[in-house]
């Protein structure tokens with residue numbers, strides 16, 4: 001498919017080459033911590049170090065994780081550095097123009113190999129002793145190589161490659177599991193909801209400028225879950241921002257504040273919510289005027305234009321989220337149980353004239369940039385949850401995810417299982433999948449299991 | 451008298467780029483890199499970095515210097531001088547001449563000393 005490119009390589013035998021004591025990887029059965037049918041979540045899943053470590057093994061080491069946008073790579077040697085869970089990653093375009101991803105750690109003594117956020121290079125050379133790796137990850141140069149034993153084989157000391165890299169309409173994802181279900185299959189019905197953002201322009205999308213990065217106190221799941229399932233907070237948390245943006249200054253009309261809508265939750269943990277209202281569209285005026293909504297309706301259907309293309313929100317499990325209305329695409333990087341780093345890009349349609357792109361960029365900054373009038377409301381709530389959650393009694397009191405229990409159904413219009421806009425259905429789906437993954441051995445454990 | 455080899459048109463190498471003449475053509479037993487420096491002139495050095503193994507033609511040309519793509523040693527394109535660590539040995543220069551549109555390389559004939 002032209003929409004999707006992929007690159008697969010063998011899993012590197014050096015991962016787990018030395019055997020480790022079992023005590024390092026003792027797994028916790030999380031089934032009693034998540035009651036996804038009854039809508040209860042134990043707060044320990046946001047605070048326990050052992051659960052956080054297990055997430056690194058059984059969520060981040062085996063899920064499709066967003067790496068970068070294809071427009072960040074134009075020539076061989078263009079690179080971008082990021083993380084998959086806590087693992088540092090170099091994403092680069094090799095000489096054949098294939099996007100490859102490597103662990104950003106020197107094979108010699110483990111220094112972070114590339115320290116730049118992004119750039120162009122011919123080789124990745126370590127600053128410590130000078131081992132040097134080419135764009136295909138091969139170890140090309142070892143100073144004083146003659147002093148190594150005769151059986152030292154540079155081929156065995158190339159970069160650890162992410163074995164599975166696939167992209168969907170410009171979004172590049174990586175997976176450490178080379179046998180993982182393909183990205184497209186994994187996204188499943190979620191593609192319909194993503195397409196409402198990615199397919200508005202037949203030419204596709206691109207990202208503008210650099211990546212905005214900021215740190216928040218708060219477990220990564222608080223943000224991922226909210227973008228999957230939480231329209232509920234909008235009128236309360238964002239009251240002042242909604243007032244500022246409304247023509248009267250007193251807030252949106254009742255019919256918009258109480259808008260109907262749908263919320264999609266997938267068995268793979270993805271979620272998306274959106275008003276179904278032709279006018280619930282908090283977009284920048286130049287962007288609004290740029291779009292030919294009649295043409296979009298013809299190409300993508302009325303349901304997409306009046307649904308997921310409005311002021312929606314979404315999460316691709318586990319930690320990639322986006323907002324179609326302002327082109328914010330972001331990753332919630334876990335940085336310990338209590339901290340996350342938000343990395344946010346501005347996504348625009350390729351065909352937009354420069355002034356429309358710029359209007360979208362400014363609107364994005366104003367609303368959902370690091371000091372955006374909406375963004376600050378959300379970060380504040382997540383941090384307030386986390387800041388108190390280590391109290392013993394606090395930690396023992398479960399959280400409520402019961403809105404809309406039993407409302408999930410196929411409504412005949414929107415693909416997959418959907419619920420009402422005001423619902424926790426996608427949150428329950430997110431945690432159902434999270435707990436299933438947490439209780440299922442991953443690829444790196446299979447030999448132990450066999 | 452050593453005969454030069456015609457290595458093609460001056461338009462083949464953009465400013466800031468380089469081209470490798472393989473050892474079987476140079477006759478010196480070594481690959482030679484011909485650089486189009488940012489002063490507009492052409493210079494030639496042995497392609498292999500004097501530090502370890504790397505093609506200087508793959509390096510970064512800045513002004514009339516080339517930076518090795520591997521460990522960032524720099525060499526003067528005019529005189530071959532190793533300008534910084536980790537290289538400690540100068541690179542060998544070869545004379546290049548422009549004749550009309552053609553580039554002529556004199557393998558093993560040192561570049562003429564240039565005034566600084």
Ligand code: FES
Pocket residue numbers: 106107108109110111126127128129130131
């Ligand atoms: S740690 Fe990278 S070369 Fe030694």
Ligand code: FES
Pocket residue numbers: 141499500501502503504518519520521522523536537
């Ligand atoms: S190989 Fe050129 S500086 Fe090391």
Ligand SMILES: [Fe+2]
Pocket residue numbers: 233234237238374378
């Ligand atoms: Fe919000």
